[in-house]
Structures are given as C-alpha cells and as structure tokens.
Amino acid sequence: MTAVLEVRDVAKSFGGVHAVQGVSFDVHEGEILGIIGPNGSGKSTLFNCILGQLTPTRGEVRVDGKSVTGLRPSELNRLGISRTFQLLQVFPQLTVRENLILAGQEHQGSRLGRLFGARDAGLGAAADRMIAFFRLGHLAQESAGGLSYGQQKLLDAAMAFMAGPRLVLLDEPAGGVNLTMLASLKERLQAINSETRATFVVIEHNMEFVMSLCSRIIVLAEGKIIAEGTPDAVRRDPLVIEAYLGH
Amino acid sequence: MTIPAKLAWPALAVVALLLVLAPVDLTGIGIPYPGLKRYGTYIMTLWLVTAIAAMGVNLIVGYAGLETLAQAAFLGIGAYTTALMVKAGLPFGLAFAASGAAAFVVGIALGFPALRVRKHYLAFVTLAFSVLAWLVFRNEQWLTGGVMGLPDISRPSLFGISLRRHVNFYWFVLAITAALTFVLWWIVRSPWGRAFMALRENPIRAESLGIDVRLYTLLAFAIGSAYGGMAGSLYAPLVEFIDPNPFALGPSLLFMLMVVVGGVGRFAGPFVGAAVAVLLPEWLRFAEGFYLLIYAALVMAMMAFCPTGILGLVERLLAPRRRTQADPKASLLGEAKP
Amino acid sequence: MADFLQLIIAGLATGAIYALAAIGFTLLWQTSQTINFAQGEFVMLPAFFALIAMTWFGLPFAVAVIVAIATAVLLLGLVFKLVVVQPLIKQGVLPLVISTIALSVLLKEGAKDVYSAEAQPFPTLFPDVTLSVAGVSVSLAQIGVLVVAFGTIVALQWFLGATRTGRQMQATAQNPTVARILGVAVERMILYTFLINAALAAMASILISPIYLAKFSNGESLGLAAFVAAIVGGFNQVRGAIVGGLLIGVVDNLAAAYVSTSYRQAVPLILLVLIILFRPQGLLGRAEERAV
Numbered sequence: 013m014t015a016v017l018e019v020r021d022v023a024k025s026f027g028g029v030h031a032v033q034g035v036s037f038d039v040h041e042g043e044i045l046g047i048i049g050p051n052g053s054g055k056s057t058l059f060n061c062i063l064g065q066l067t068p069t070r071g072e073v074r075v076d077g078k079s080v081t082g083l084r085p086s087e088l089n090r091l092g093i094s095r096t097f098q099l100l101q102v103f104p105q106l107t108v109r110e111n112l113i114l115a116g117q118e119h120q121g122s123r124l125g126r127l128f129g130a131r132d133a134g135l136g137a138a139a140d141r142m143i144a145f146f147r148l149g150h151l152a153q154e155s156a157g158g159l160s161y162g163q164q165k166l167l168d169a170a171m172a173f174m175a176g177p178r179l180v181l182l183d184e185p186a187g188g189v190n191l192t193m194l195a196s197l198k199e200r201l202q203a204i205n206s207e208t209r210a211t212f213v214v215i216e217h218n219m220e221f222v223m224s225l226c227s228r229i230i231v232l233a234e235g236k237i238i239a240e241g242t243p244d245a246v247r248r249d250p251l252v253i254e255a256y257l258g259h
Numbered sequence: 260m261t262i263p264a265k266l267a268w269p270a271l272a273v274v275a276l277l278l279v280l281a282p283v284d285l286t287g288i289g290i291p292y293p294g295l296k297r298y299g300t301y302i303m304t305l306w307l308v309t310a311i312a313a314m315g316v317n318l319i320v321g322y323a324g325l326e327t328l329a330q331a332a333f334l335g336i337g338a339y340t341t342a343l344m345v346k347a348g349l350p351f352g353l354a355f356a357a358s359g360a361a362a363f364v365v366g367i368a369l370g371f372p373a374l375r376v377r378k379h380y381l382a383f384v385t386l387a388f389s390v391l392a393w394l395v396f397r398n399e400q401w402l403t404g405g406v407m408g409l410p411d412i413s414r415p416s417l418f419g420i421s422l423r424r425h426v427n428f429y430w431f432v433l434a435i436t437a438a439l440t441f442v443l444w445w446i447v448r449s450p451w452g453r454a455f456m457a458l459r460e461n462p463i464r465a466e467s468l469g470i471d472v473r474l475y476t477l478l479a480f481a482i483g484s485a486y487g488g489m490a491g492s493l494y495a496p497l498v499e500f501i502d503p504n505p506f507a508l509g510p511s512l513l514f515m516l517m518v519v520v521g522g523v524g525r526f527a528g529p530f531v532g533a534a535v536a537v538l539l540p541e542w543l544r545f546a547e548g549f550y551l552l553i554y555a556a557l558v559m560a561m562m563a564f565c566p567t568g569i570l571g572l573v574e575r576l577l578a579p580r581r582r583t584q585a586d587p588k589a590s591l592l593g594e595a596k597p
Numbered sequence: 598m599a600d601f602l603q604l605i606i607a608g609l610a611t612g613a614i615y616a617l618a619a620i621g622f623t624l625l626w627q628t629s630q631t632i633n634f635a636q637g638e639f640v641m642l643p644a645f646f647a648l649i650a651m652t653w654f655g656l657p658f659a660v661a662v663i664v665a666i667a668t669a670v671l672l673l674g675l676v677f678k679l680v681v682v683q684p685l686i687k688q689g690v691l692p693l694v695i696s697t698i699a700l701s702v703l704l705k706e707g708a709k710d711v712y713s714a715e716a717q718p719f720p721t722l723f724p725d726v727t728l729s730v731a732g733v734s735v736s737l738a739q740i741g742v743l744v745v746a747f748g749t750i751v752a753l754q755w756f757l758g759a760t761r762t763g764r765q766m767q768a769t770a771q772n773p774t775v776a777r778i779l780g781v782a783v784e785r786m787i788l789y790t791f792l793i794n795a796a797l798a799a800m801a802s803i804l805i806s807p808i809y810l811a812k813f814s815n816g817e818s819l820g821l822a823a824f825v826a827a828i829v830g831g832f833n834q835v836r837g838a839i840v841g842g843l844l845i846g847v848v849d850n851l852a853a854a855y856v857s858t859s860y861r862q863a864v865p866l867i868l869l870v871l872i873i874l875f876r877p878q879g880l881l882g883r884a885e886e887r888a889v
Contacts, residue, residue: 063467089469101464103457114457117450118469126450133450175469326694372874379632380873382694383824387866390821398859508817512634512698519695548710555703559696563684566692 014076016041016179016211017062022071023235024054024061031057033235034071039179044205044212046226046243048219050256054235055215056098059183063095064088075179090118094177096168098184098215104157108148108167111156112139116174138174146170146200162193169197173204179211186218194218198225223247231255278303278433282426300425301497306537307429307436308493313521313529314443315486316514321524322447323479324459329369329385330487330514332392333362335506337491339396339403342412342501351415355492362488366481374476381480389508396503408502412495422496432493439489444526446482455479459524516558522570531569599732604850610739611808612846613746617801618819619826619838620753621794627770627833628790631682632694635701637820638708639795643669643802644719644811645708658720666799674795678788701816708813719806742804749800750839753793757835766790818862822849825869831879840880844868 015038024032032054039045049055061068064085072081080088089095103111117133120126126133143152146166151159156167165185172180185201186194198221205212216222222229223243231239231246233255239246246252281303284294295303312330319327337358344354373384396403403409414422415431422428446452454475457465466472495501513536521532536554543550565572618640625631633639646668650661681700685693723741727734757763768776769786777783801819809815826845830837845865852864872879 065463065467084471085463085466086469086471089467095467097464097467101461101467103460103464105460106453106456110453113450114453114465114470115468117453118471120450123451127446129450131448131450171468320691324691326691372870372877375877380828380877382632383828384870384873386821386824387869390817391863391866394860394863509702512702516695516699516702519691523691549706551702552706552710555699555706558699559681559703562688562692562696562699563681566685566688 014041015039015074016043016076017213018072018074018077019058019062020072020074022058022061022068022073024057024066024069031235032061032068035232035235035237036071037230037237037240039211039213041211042205042209043228044201044214044226046222046229047213047215047232048217048222048229048246049232053232053255055232056183057235058232059095059181059215063093063181086118089175089177092175092178093181094172094175094179095181096172096183096185098187102156102159102164102167102171104155106156107153108143108156108159109136109139109152111167111171112142112174115171119175135174142170142174145204147196162189165189165193166197166200169201173208173210176208177210179213182212182214182216184215184217186216186221194221201225275437279430282429297425300429302537302541304425304429304432304497306533307432308490308497309517309537310530310533311436311439311493312487312490313514313518313533314440315483315490316518317483317521317523317526317529318443318447318455318486319480319483320515320518321528322452322455322459323476323483325476325480326379326382326515327385327480327483328382328508328511328515329389329392330484331506331508331510332385332389333365333484333487334491334494334510335392335396335501335503336362336365337488338495338501338506339409339491340488341492342409342495343402345412345415345496346409351496355489358492359485359489362491363481363485366484367477369484370477370480374473374480385511386508389511393503393507396506403503406502408500409495410500412499412501414496414499428497432497435489435493439486443486447526451475451478516554519566520558520561520568522568525568525570528568528570535569599734600854602733603735604854605847606733606735606743607739608847608850609843610742610746610846611805611849612843613743613750614801614805614842615819615822615826615845616839616842617746617749617797617804618823619830619842620750620835621797622823623827623830623832623835623838624770624790625794626827628766628773628787629682629686630690631686632690632697633794634694634697634820635704635816636798636823637816637818638701638704639669639673639798639816640801640805640819640823641811641813641816642673642704642708643799644717644806645712645813646799647803648712648717648719648811662722662803665803666796669799669802670792670795672795673798674792675788677795678791682791701820705813705816712813714813716810716812719811721807722803738807742808745800746804749797753797754835762786762789822846822865825865828869829872829879831882833879834881837879837881844880 017039019035019037021034021036022032023030023034035058047055047058057066060066062073064083064087067082072079074080075091075093080091103114106114113132113135116135116138117126120133120135121129132139140152143149146169148163148166148170151163156164159167169182169185172182185197189197201212202225204210214222214226226243229241229243229246230237231249231252238255239249239252282295282300285292312334316327316330319325340358340361341351341354344357345351369384369388370381373381397405399405414428416422417431420427422431454465454470457470458472458475462472517532517536518529519532520535521530522528539554540550543553546553561568565575618636622633622636625633643665647661647665650656650664651658656664681696682693685696721738723738726737728737757767765776765781766786766789768779768781769783773783805819822845826841827838828841829844830839830841845868848864848868849861852861856864
C-alpha cells in the first residue's frame with residue numbers, strides 16, 4: 013500500500029506554547045483514519061498545519077510522496093485535498109446548489125475559460141447528483157443560511173467531495189449533529205469511501221462515531237501521539253484511558 | 260430582485276427605450292414630452308459616466324467585500340490618459356482602451372502589496388494613493404497642466420458622425436454604458452462572480468475549496484478600478500476640460516457613499532446611487548453650499564436605519580408583510596476580526 | 598547641522614501631536630473594531646469649538662480651551678459613540694466605515710458653513726520666545742507642545758498601566774470576550790476609549806492649530822498622518838502609534854525642508870507604502886499568521 017499522506021515530525025508552537033510536538037504518521041489509500049484526543053491535545057492545530065492554514069514550526073507534510081509543506085490552502089485543494097471545518101462553514105447567502113458548484117468550480121478547466129464558459133462551470137449535473145446522494149434534494153434552491161444545523165453539516169461534507177478529492181480531512185463532522193442525522197452522515201461517508209476509494213482523516217470527539225467509522229485510530233495527547241492501532245486496541249490501551257480520565 | 264424573471268427582459272427593454280428617448284422632443288408624434296434640454300442631456304450623460312465608475316466600486320465593495328477609497332483617482336487616470344492621447348491625435352477608441360488598461364494595471368500594483376497583509380489595508384493604501392495621484396495631477400504641469408488643467412478636449416466622432424452635439428454624445432455614452440453593464444453582469448453571474456461572493460462571505464472556507472482568495476481579490480479590485488478608468492475616459496470629452504479637483508480624495512469618498520446609498524451588492528445599486536449623487540446637487544440648489552452637509556447627514560441616517568440602501572428600502576416597502584427578520588445581508592457585510 | 602537639529606525638534610513636536618491622534622485611532626480600533634475615517638476631522642474641529650467660545654461668547658482663551666476639550670469629549674466622544682457607532686456596530690464593518698466617512702464630510706462642511714471657509718489664526722498656549730542653545734534656536738512654543746503632548750502620553754500610559762480602570766480597558770482591547778468573562782464592564786470600557794479618543798483629539802487640535810491655522814479642510818492631512826502613524830507603528834498598539842507619530846512628524850518636517858514643497862505631502866505616504874511592502878506588521882508589531 014502506498015501512503016497518500018505522510019506527516020513527518022510536524023511541530024507547531026505559538027509563542028512559548030508547544031501545541032504540536034513532532035508528530036509523524038502515514039495514511040494509506042482508501043483508509044479512514046481517526047485522530048482522537050482530549051481537548052487541547054493539538055488535533056486542530058495539527059490539521060491546520062497539514063492543510064496550510066498554519067505554517068508548521070518544523071517538519072514536513074507529503075502528499076503522494078511530494079512535499080506540500082508551506083503550500084497555501086487553495087493550492088493544496090487543487091492537488092486533491094479537501095476538508096471540512098469544526099465550525100460550520102457554508103456560504104449562507106448562496107443556495108445549496110450554488111454552494112456545491114462553488115466547491116467544485118476551481119477544478120474545472122482554466123480560470124479564463126470559466127469566465128467565458130457556462131454559468132455552472134459544467135458542474136450542474138454533478139451538483140444535482142451530490143444533492144441527491146446527501147439527500148438534500150428538497151433544499152437545492154434554498155439559501156444555505158436557512159438550513160438546519162444538521163443539514164448544513166451534510167452540505168459542508170458534500171462540498172468537500174464536489175471536486176472528487178483523493179484525500180479528505182474532516183474536522184469533527186459529528187459535532188452538534190443529532191442521532192438520526194449522525195447515522196445518515198456516517199453511512200454516506202462510508203458509501204463515498206467504498207465508492208471512490210477516497211482517503212479520509214477524521215478528527216472526532218464522538219467515540220462511538222469514530223470507532224465505528226474508522227479502520228485505524230491515532231490518539232493525541234499534549235501534542236504527541238500516545239497510541240495508534242485498531243479501534244479495539246486503542247479502546248483497551250491504558251495510556252489512552254489515563255489521558256482521557258486525567259492525571 | 261422583486262421583478263419576476265419573466266418580466267425582467269421586457270422591463271429592461273422599456274428602461275432602455277426610455278433612456279434612448281429621454282433627450283428627444285416627442286410632441287411631433289402626439290406625446291406631450293418636450294425632451295431634455297442641453298443641460299438636462301449633459302446631466303444624464305454625467306449620471307451614466309458616474310454610474311460606470313460606481314459599478315466598479317460596487318464590484319469591489321458589494322461583491323468582493325473590500326473597501327476602495329481611490330475610485331476618483333482611477334477616474335483621473337482615465338481622464339488624463341484619454342485627454343493626452345486624444346490631444347496627441349490618437350483615436351478615441353485606443354485612448355479608451357488604454358485608460359481602462361492603465362487603471363487595471365495600477366489597481367494590480369496597489370492591491371498586490373496591500374492585500375498581502377490584511378483586508379483593511381487596502382482602504383489605507385487606496386487612501387494614500389488618492390492623495391499621491393492628486394499631487395501628481397496638480398504638480399506635473401508639463402503633463403497635466405497642473406491646476407490650470409487641460410482645456411479643449413475634443414469629442415470623438417463615430418462612423419463619420421461627430422459626437423460634438425450633446426445628444427449624440429449622450430447616445431454614445433449610453434451605448435458604452437450598456438455594453439459595460441452587460442460585461443459586469445456577465446462577470447458577476449459567471450463562476451468568477453460566485454468566487455467573488457465567496458470571498459466576501461467566508462474567505463477561509465473559500466480558500467479551502469481551491470479558490471485563490473488573493474488572486475480573486477486582486478482581480479475584483481483591478482476590474483473595479485478599470486471601470487473607474489473607463490468612466491474617466493468618457494468624462495474627459497464630456498466636460499471637455501479637466502483639472503485635478505474632481506479626482507481628489509473627497510470625490511473618492513463620495514463614490515463609496517454613493518454605492519452604499521444605492522444598495523451595495525445589488526446590481527442596479529450604482530445607477531440609483533449615481534442618480535442621487537448627480538441629481539441631489541441640482542435638487543438642493545436652494546441650499547447652495549449646504550447640500551454636502553445634508554447628503555452626509557442623510558447617508559448617516561440611512562446607515563442607521565437601512566444599511567441596504569435605497570434598493571433595500573424599496574424591497575422592504577414592496578414586501579411589508581413578509582415576517583420581519585434580521586436582514587441577512589447586513590451581517591454579511593461584516594467580517595471576522597483580523 | 599544646527600538647521601537639521603531644529604528640524605528634528607520641530608518634527609518631534611508635530612510628531613507628538615500626530616501621535617495623540619494616532620493613539621486614539623488605535624484605541625478605538627482595538628476596543629470596538631471602529632475604523633474612524635473621521636479622525637482627522639476630530640482633530641480639526643475642537644479648535645473651532647475654542648474659536649466659537651472666544652468670538653461668539655467672548656470667553657478668554659484659557660477658558661475656551663477647556664470648553665473646547667469638554668465639548669469635544671461630549672460630542673466627539675459620548676454622542677459619537679451613542680448615536681453613530683452604537684446603532685451600527687452590529688450591522689458589520691462596512692456600514693460603520695461608510696458612516697464615519699459621511700461623518701467626516703459632515704464635520705468638514707459643518708465647520709465651513711457654520712464658522713468660516715477661511716483659515717483662522719489660532720492663539721498659542723505658549724509665549725512666542727525663541728531660545729538659543731548651543732547655536733540651535735528653539736522656540737518655546739515647540740518645547741511647550743512637546744512637553745504637553747508627551748505629558749499627555751505619559752499620563753495616558755500611566756492610566757492604562759497603573760489604574761484598575763486602565764487595566765480593564767487594556768483587557769477589553771486585547772480580548773473583549775475574555776474580559777467580559779473576567780467581570781470587566783466591557784461596554785463602559787469601550788465608552789471610556791471613545792471619551793479618551795475625543796480628549797486626545799482635542800488636545801492635538803489645540804496644539805496643532807497655532808502651527809497650521811484652523812481650517813475646515815485640515816482634517817484630510819491630519820487624518821492621513823494619524824492613519825499612517827498607526828500603520829507604520831504597528832496598527833494594534835499604543836506604543837506603535839507613538840513611534841509612528843513621531844517618525845511621521847520628523848519625516849514630514851525634513852521633507853518640507855529638503856524635498857520640493859509640492860511633494861512634501863507625498864513623503865509620509867511613500868513611507869506607508871514602503872512599510873506595507875517590507876514590514877507589514879509595522880515597526881513595533883509582531884508578525885502574524887496569515888489570515889487566510
């Protein structure tokens with residue numbers, strides 16, 4: 013198996029605070045990797061370093077063997093890396109369909125071509141398929157800002173898949189989502205994973221969600237990896253239990 | 260907008276017809292309308308020219324969510340470029356293109372360093388540029404005539420027809436305004452327009468979706484500035500004499516106000532705002548020097564009670580029974596703390 | 598060399614005045630995200646308050662100065678906060694930007710229409726005596742301006758750093774949310790910054806008007822000097838505004854002497870562009886993570 017994403021000794025500090033202290037791991041093609049850890053363990057900072065939102069103090073991030081450290085988020089996205097955010101990040105004034113077209117348009121042809129080309133950048137059909145896939149059909153023409161929280165989460169996830177990414181990083185996809193919507197979200201993510209062989213990395217607080225979705229889990233505490241393995245192995249690891257229950 | 264889609268094209272055709280016929284005496288065909296006089300036609304032309312520049316500001320402010328305080332300076336770049344080229348005997352078409360291009364290039368040169376840092380810096384950099392440009396217009400006498408200005412800027416002719424007459428020149432400007440309006444409408448509804456709106460609403464998410472926020476921001480600013488340059492190119496032959504005053508910082512600030520008064524981020528907003536800005540001094544003749552004072556007070560009142568501008572107000576009045584809700588537009592005009 | 602020193606001293610004097618305006622501008626930005634595009638007019642106007650007190654009400658100059666500062670604190674502080682900023686702050690940044698731009702036009706036109714379009718001579722607080730120290734002649738007025746401006750800055754720094762209210766204001770400036778959790782009366786602290794801004798602007802007005810005369814259109818260049826000083830210094834901090842103000846004052850005076858007078862105004866602006874190009878975080882600012 014080839015590694016889609018290689019994280020090598022990534023560290024990030026803010027002033028004197030060492031949020032991430034030398035983290036290394038690989039993610040393989042088609043895998044769903046979970047990253048868990050108590051609050052403040054550095055998960056989000058790590059994510060932001062991988063995704064170019066922050067510049068790591070040290071270390072390297074490689075995608076398909078190519079170093080991408082220091083690239084800007086938009087450049088990373090155009091290499092096929094996509095993400096969702098912990099807090100809701102849709103475009104409230106655009107319709108659901110417009111949100112999805114926007115999410116894919118920068119991958120369609122040249123920039124100048126898009127100016128003179130079709131209004132939907134040739135993505136109308138793809139957007140409609142994605143709307144159907146995430147069962148948002150009745151909401152296609154609604155402003156995204158008017159959707160319920162759970163629906164916006166689904167839209168947020170759908171947007172991450174519009175460009176057919178190789179690698180998707182999901183930041184707490186289950187946060188604040190009710191149980192029915194949660195089952196629907198998990199099932200859709202699994203369906204997309206088996207259909208497209210896209211690779212996922214998921215940060216999550218909801219243990220049940222992450223244990224049932226992911227094939228492998230990394231546990232982060234105080235900016236370091238303290239355990240790694242299958243959901244069952246991680247669940248039984250005394251170090252993990254201690255990290256969660258406190259000192 | 261509130262007009263149903265089916266009626267949009269007929270409505271547009273009616274507006275276009277009215278604009279074309281505005282200066283024509285229709286009493287001969289039984290309609291009791293004497294047509295606009297010379298001065299009225301001049302004011303209408305000035306309104307169109309102002310609206311072109313304001314459209315550019317609307318793209319920058321309303322669609323891309325930036326601030327520009329230099330549109331009058333871009334108008335000046337266009338006006339002086341055109342005046343100098345036409346005086347040197349070059350054709351107007353070439354001067355018009357050069358004016359737009361010059362403003363576009365200067366826009367890139369200004370926006371690139373400013374937008375590297377922080378969105379609000381564009382406001383300060385354009386503010387500084389306004390003053391610098393005005394100093395150049397005033398001081399470089401060998402080129403711009405300094406405070407004495409450049410007189411006798413001739414109007415072009417088209418297919419052998421001279422545009423010296425006010426009516427002819429009005430129709431010429433009307434045709435160019437229509438073309439530029441169409442171009443902007445095309446841009447705004449293209450994937451570029453969607454990207455512009457995305458960077459206004461949520462730049463961080465936009466960046467994560469592959470949208471090069473820096474590049475699109477720069478493009479919006481440069482295109483908007485080019486509209487200022489092209490408006491200036493029409494302004495010079497309209498007034499036939501230019502000096503530095505209309506291109507100072509004050510008029511640039513008024514452009515910002517005008518666009519917001521019309522309805523920022525609404526396609527027709529600049530036309531409404533420009534109409535107010537051009538006509539208000541005419542209506543408030545009795546108030547003489549006080550008109551700016553009254554205008555500024557009105558703008559402040561409008562910001563407090565209806566920040567969506569005149570078009571937003573009209574929409575609100577036309578749909579009074581819709582349940583009152585927090586205006587979604589208003590919150591989006593804001594932005595995250597840097 | 599003596600000329601040069603004279604220019605530096607004169608520059609520091611005007612620079613200290615710019616610093617007053619820049620500090621107020623920075624404070625408003627920090628505590629309430631208000632970019633006050635009328636800041637220049639805030640410095641232009643109080644001199645007219647004093648002139649009105651003297652010519653219309655026949656008050657002596659010293660009393661007129663106090664009346665001007667009090668009026669400024671009331672109108673440009675309290676009323677500005679309650680009537681202009683308060684209703685707009687929840688509407689987002691743009692309406693507030695537009696409103697302060699409109700306010701700048703309003704104040705400028707108001708000063709012109711109500712008082713005069715002509716530049717008005719303005720009395721100085723200090724006797725017009727020139728001292729000569731080691732070949733360098735220094736006017737007592739310049740020394741006076743320096744002393745008063747620096748005295749004000751030092752007093753403000755002391756207030757912010759050493760008093761309970763001042764520290765609460767600083768907490769509000771750094772992070773209003775956290776300050777609120779810690780029990781700081783954030784709204785009141787924000788109001789105080791508006792009052793302080795108005796008082797600083799009024800001080801600047803009284804000090805600068807004898808030098809540049811009181812004119813309705815002065816706000817443009819004064820505002821520009823304050824913006825440039827704030828950005829050059831680092832936008833987000835009071836110390837930066839002081840350094841920026843002094844630098845702009847000195848550069849301004851040197852430019853007036855060594856660059857053509859017609860381009861004197863351009864020099865601080867070019868400095869602004871250079872700073873944004875090469876040190877965008879400002880002279881005293883720390884580099885930030887990129888915003889996007």
